[in-house]
Amino acid sequence: MQNHLIKTNRFSKVLIGFLSLGMLGIVLITMLISYNLIFFSHEVAKENPEVAYMRIPVLIISELIIGLFLIACILSFGVLFNYWKNRIFSKSSVVLLRIMSLCFALIIIPCVVLIIYTMQNVDGSITNLWVNFGIVISFVAACIFALISNLVEQGLKYKEENELTI
Amino acid sequence: MSIIVNLDVMLAKRKMTLTELSEQIDLSLNNLSVLKTGKARAIRFSTLEKICEVLECQPGDILEYRIANQPD
Numbered sequence: 001m002q003n004h005l006i007k008t009n010r011f012s013k014v015l016i017g018f019l020s021l022g023m024l025g026i027v028l029i030t031m032l033i034s035y036n037l038i039f040f041s042h043e044v045a046k047e048n049p050e051v052a053y054m055r056i057p058v059l060i061i062s063e064l065i066i067g068l069f070l071i072a073c074i075l076s077f078g079v080l081f082n083y084w085k086n087r088i089f090s091k092s093s094v095v096l097l098r099i100m101s102l103c104f105a106l107i108i109i110p111c112v113v114l115i116i117y118t119m120q121n122v123d124g125s126i127t128n129l130w131v132n133f134g135i136v137i138s139f140v141a142a143c144i145f146a147l148i149s150n151l152v153e154q155g156l157k158y159k160e161e162n163e164l165t166i
Numbered sequence: 167m168s169i170i171v172n173l174d175v176m177l178a179k180r181k182m183t184l185t186e187l188s189e190q191i192d193l194s195l196n197n198l199s200v201l202k203t204g205k206a207r208a209i210r211f212s213t214l215e216k217i218c219e220v221l222e223c224q225p226g227d228i229l230e231y232r233i234a235n236q237p238d
Contacts, residue, residue, distance in 0.1 A: 164207040166197050 016084050020077065027073045034066045054121055061117070064110045065134070072103035072141075089155045097149035104142035111135045170230045173202045176221050191216040 041059045045052040078096045082088050111131050118125045177187065184202060188195045193213065200206050201213075214225055221228075 161207055164200065164205065166193070166201045166206045166209050166213050 013084065016080050020080050023073055023076050023080070027070065030066060030070050030073065034063060034070070037062055037066070051122060054117070057117060058114065061110045061114045065107055065114075068103045068107045068110075072100045072145075075100050075103070089152060089159045091156065094149050094153045094156065097145050097152060101142050101145035101149060104138045104145060107138040108135050108142075111138065168232055168234050170232050171201055171204050171206070172228055172230055173198075173217070176223055176227055180221050182221070187217070187220060190220045 037059065041055045045055040075096045079093055079100075082090055082093045087093070111134050115128050115131050118127055177184065184198050185195060188198045191213070193216070201209065214228070217228060218225060
């Protein structure tokens, strides 16, 4: 039984290692996208001078979306670290997961603003299709993280109950 | 909480320290301290049995029910 537990633990640690590497990659790629978005916006504005006035507002909204996503990604390291240290059922994990859920939920607001702004200024923009897709993903992610945080909170209560049973 | 743990009273009656009790019932001092200070949420029958055996008392000597707002 104990060997089985040790193996599971080792497997978890390998999984956390892979997840951390993956998250690090995602964070780096997102930061790179965020940086390149400024140059990309210049190019788009040059190619489409009729909508060049939209560059700054759309850029701000896009950077806001990326920023919220980055915050959620960076917070995931805290959760993974807690998991690594066998402290997943802790208040800090619950708080981190709640903030991550909130970040994904907040992403919906700039996405909706972007859709409204684009609809008012451009006819038949394909961008809105991608933004709609982003809203759906953000909503699902927010729900999943809220569910996980509730699950961890319940687990924390059971853990405390168990620890205080003498 | 309405359930009061009178472990300290029983220990004083038996002239025994918490450390001695923890050694005899094979329970950590930390856990016994949690029980003594009334921070415990529950107590296992096995733990209660060991305590009663060592302190030569009844569960009622260790646990007491007191109405929540009743003054001491």
